[in-house]
Amino acid sequence: MPLHISVIFMVLRFFSQNALLSCGFLFCILMTAQCRQDHAGQPVRARIVVFSDEEGSNTQYQWKEVVFNTLTDPDTMNGLYAQVVGNAEFRLEESQEEGSTEAAPGSYKLKGGDAVQLAYKMQDGVLHPLDYHSMLMLSMYYHYEKIVEFWRDHLGLDPDVFGKRRLVYAPKIAAGNKGEISGTLKLNAAFDPVSQNFLFFKTSPREGLPIAMNLAILAHEFGHSVFDVFAARKEVPFYETSDSRADKQIRGINEGFADFVSWVMTMLEDGYGVTHAGIAAERILPVSWTSRDLILYPKICKGSFYCKGSVLASALYEVAKIRGKGAVPVAKVVLQALPVFAEDWASHKENSDFDYFWLLQRIVEKAEPGDRADYCESFRKWFDDSVNTDKVNEVCAVKS
Ligand SMILES: [Zn+2]
Numbered sequence: 001m002p003l004h005i006s007v008i009f010m011v012l013r014f015f016s017q018n019a020l021l022s023c024g025f026l027f028c029i030l031m032t033a034q035c036r037q038d039h040a041g042q043p044v045r046a047r048i049v050v051f052s053d054e055e056g057s058n059t060q061y062q063w064k065e066v067v068f069n070t071l072t073d074p075d076t077m078n079g080l081y082a083q084v085v086g087n088a089e090f091r092l093e094e095s096q097e098e099g100s101t102e103a104a105p106g107s108y109k110l111k112g113g114d115a116v117q118l119a120y121k122m123q124d125g126v127l128h129p130l131d132y133h134s135m136l137m138l139s140m141y142y143h144y145e146k147i148v149e150f151w152r153d154h155l156g157l158d159p160d161v162f163g164k165r166r167l168v169y170a171p172k173i174a175a176g177n178k179g180e181i182s183g184t185l186k187l188n189a190a191f192d193p194v195s196q197n198f199l200f201f202k203t204s205p206r207e208g209l210p211i212a213m214n215l216a217i218l219a220h221e222f223g224h225s226v227f228d229v230f231a232a233r234k235e236v237p238f239y240e241t242s243d244s245r246a247d248k249q250i251r252g253i254n255e256g257f258a259d260f261v262s263w264v265m266t267m268l269e270d271g272y273g274v275t276h277a278g279i280a281a282e283r284i285l286p287v288s289w290t291s292r293d294l295i296l297y298p299k300i301c302k303g304s305f306y307c308k309g310s311v312l313a314s315a316l317y318e319v320a321k322i323r324g325k326g327a328v329p330v331a332k333v334v335l336q337a338l339p340v341f342a343e344d345w346a347s348h349k350e351n352s353d354f355d356y357f358w359l360l361q362r363i364v365e366k367a368e369p370g371d372r373a374d375y376c377e378s379f380r381k382w383f384d385d386s387v388n389t390d391k392v393n394e395v396c397a398v399k400s
Helices: 002-017 025-030 132-155 215-230 244-266 277-283 291-296 305-322 327-348 357-366 369-382 386-399
Strands: 045-051 061-067 082-092 108-115 120-123 126-129 165-169 172-175 189-192 197-200
Touching: 045 132, 082 132, 108 165, 108 197, 126 132, 132 165, 132 215, 132 327, 189 215, 197 215, 215 244, 215 327, 244 305, 244 327, 277 305, 291 305, 305 327, 305 369, 327 357, 357 369, 357 386, 369 386
Parallel strands: 045 126, 082 165, 082 172, 165 197
Antiparallel strands: 045 061, 082 108, 120 126, 189 197
16 A cells, blocks of 8 residues: 555654654663753644544545643653553563464563653644654554543443553563464564553564554454453453363454454554555455355465454444444444353353354344344354354344
8 A cells, every 4th residue: 555655654754864853762762851842731732643534635644733632741651541661571472373463361471661751842832753663652642542532432431440551662572482483473462451451562674554553453452452341351261261162262252343343443444454464454344254154165264263253343344334233333232242242151161162153142132123133134144154043043033
């Protein structure tokens, strides 16, 4: 996507051409006083690259002057919703599953995490970042703030109950005992249910828009944290099962939910592609396979449990967009279904026949009676394997 890539080059060129401004990250930490002219007032105004859905705009990400509503201390990137931390080390304890772009809970350890020092200068009351890292951290916090505000305003999330989180910026990657460093190269971002942190890794030369700046990726990771609150109730053992097939089902459901709610906020069918077209190719909504296709033609999608998760995301996307029920109303129904589904999972997670129908039937039960036919038809279309179809038919015969 040349237009998007050109934004990145523009960012890089900005910092490389402004030799006086482009003091390195470390240098700026040491020379903060010299790099900065003045302190930022409240609310913080800054000129940074952010997601833009303005009409007529031909790029998703643009330089804009934005206002932060919750960033109380830009010097250390600390605010009401989150604090950005740096200098952490990410140690992988197990090699990653093929096709996984995120670390599984419990498969790694995170050490350290210190306060950061932003390098910036003030001009006419507007904060201008002075290096690439400061730019990324501002963009990351800004997008995170917008995500929390979206969930607060449209989906009833109380930020105080949800809690302030740490945004771990560019942790160093170290191989663990069993870890293979090649396995970590695919990792991009993660929500860690153990520490409740969000992790955003350094971008690789193969990537376009840096991960920390990608609103769709942040919104996806935020979806995992919502799943963690509504389904897992912040309990790590919730995710654990000794059955490997059930493990794939719950991981896929978590991914499909996160992809769907990322779309609900961004309205981008291909929000990840601007960062890494290769990884994103199998996640563009709606996907071209169904649950039956994945059984009959396993090579149709290479992304392991993500592939079936994408079927869930596509089924919800169809109800919301193609059948016109609306993104936010469908997300609300799914949120109501999650706590009940969590009980189903808790009592059946050691069974190798655990499947998506548990969630599908809870969603149908929570939908408005007049909308159930649309949910049923979409679920029948996307979950056309014999097990899920039979169960969907059962619940739809009763509820429709
Ligand atoms: Zn994910």
